[in-house]
Amino acid sequence: MSEPAIVADSLTYRYGDLLAVDHISFTVERGEILGFLGPNGAGKSTTVKMLTGQLRPLSGRALLLGIDVSRHPKQVQARIGVCFEQPNLYEELSAADNLRLFARLFNVRDLDLTALLRRVGLDGRGNDLVSHYSKGMKQRLMIARALVNRPDILFLDEPTEGLDPTSAEAIRRVIREEQERGATIFLTTHDMYEADRLCHRVAFINSGRIVALDTPHNLKQQYGKRMVRAEVVGPDGSLLTREIILDQPETAAEMANLLQHEKVITLHSEEATLEDIFIQLTGRGLA
């Protein structure tokens, strides 16, 4: 069995008096997509900065592909791709020039610019100045830049935040393709729906600590409540909502009572969302 792609061992970081990341540990297997969920200020970005060599941990260590990031950051950075939350492209240059610059920095000599731009849906727009791009186009270009060196590990920070559905779906498609290629994906996001769809496992981080780490399915099984939600006609003719928790001793009786005595308009089974589970675990939402 190959060594994990990412090993975080008791990583800690402090900004002055604020303990931003508090001894977090986890591993990410090669080819896995790990979702890192948490509200603003939870420590997600600080964790990513330590993993990508931008910050030196106060204590603990991070191993990427078996290499200690603190000791050999440039060796690690040659094999990873990073897509930042905020666009940080050279707006006065064209998309193609931005990509060529980073190809040179990674010593990539055989960059197929056309193919890369086509992958992210920017074919034909390579010579346009980035300042003329929409937000969605800039985000796609950021993804393209992160793929220039065909990275073994891809760090994506809120890649679909604020994007239109077309752009967001284009990015998700690229993420799946990269995973199929064998890359490991470390995805930080607020979007529990996206994490649920894309990630093999998700980690919840709150106040610098990991409060849960498992597959979405297992988390829902462990923490979630399955229920049936019905809309019924009330005495005054208005629509009312009824909820029946499943897997309880009284479930069958409640279901029978509902169907016998209420005029049911709609009936849906539901399971807990990751946000519901996060709120249950931390007492706060993901936003």
Add this chain to the structure above:
Amino acid sequence: MNIAALWALITKDARLYFANRLFALVTVLGLVAYIAIYFLLPATVDETLRLGMVIPELPPALAEALTDDAVQIERFTDATALRAAVASGEVTVGIAFPADLFDQLRQGSRPTVELFLAPEVPPDFVSVYEAAARELSFNLVGQELPVVISEEILGPDMAGAQIAPRQRMLPLFAVLVLMVECLGLASLIAAEVEQGTIRALLVTPLSLRGLFVAKTLFGSLFAFVQAVLLLAVTGGLVREPLLNLTALFIGSVLMTGTAFLIASLGRDLMSVMGWGMLALLIMALPTFTVLLPGLAADWVQFIPTHYLVDTIYRSLNFGAGWSEVGGNLLPLTASALLFLALGMAILQRRFV
């Protein structure tokens, strides 16, 4: 770091620099303007002293001065006419002896010699003309001075070869060229920090050292080439070219270090301009002591550009060579390296 990456960073900075229309215009137009101003300024110096006199007879020494191009002496009939000539600007200085000078002397009274001065005569020169009037008086009455005056010219004898205004301004133009590029580079770096592109660069195999090497090369070479162009067009490389080129290059490195310092303080274009103007004012001060020698003060030697200005000014106008001004390169180099090191140390803290 590989050369291809270094070259990619330098060309990227060059493109970004000229993508900023303000700096593109200021760079090109500034260079053209400095060269144009240089050639529009007089190439010679008119320091002719126009002296008006009301004097009973002309002493032999003064008669000899009439043949000197530097002094034009015009005799007037009376003090009223002389006063009017000074007031109208016809002459700069007027010395009027009373018509009855010898009669007054015979009678034992003290004659009054009137000294008329045009408003533009510097206050420091008034005592000089007073002394000249007293000497003329001695000459007229036939009394010899009780001391022997020996004349000694300190430094190169610039009589007939005074330094033209445009030559005095050349060091100022050179410093301005370097400072404009300094501001441009500082603005470029500040923008990269604010936009986060520096972070993107540093999450690649590019090291911090590599980044600073690229910035230093771009900033220094760009400024150096422009300064060399300025001196080449204005004939400033005819004398001691290697000395001046060396001084200019070190000066370019000094300005690059200054740019790093300004970028570490500035948060946006406005604040970069603000800090940059302050730096420009300080760095340009030594050039003003060349334009107006009376402004020279010892503390100017603490400003690093003093050694650049002094080298260029003295080598171009006094023929100073390595032995006379080569020593300037040591403090200039030390300052450049200090500014560079300090700028890098402070600036890198903004990169994370």
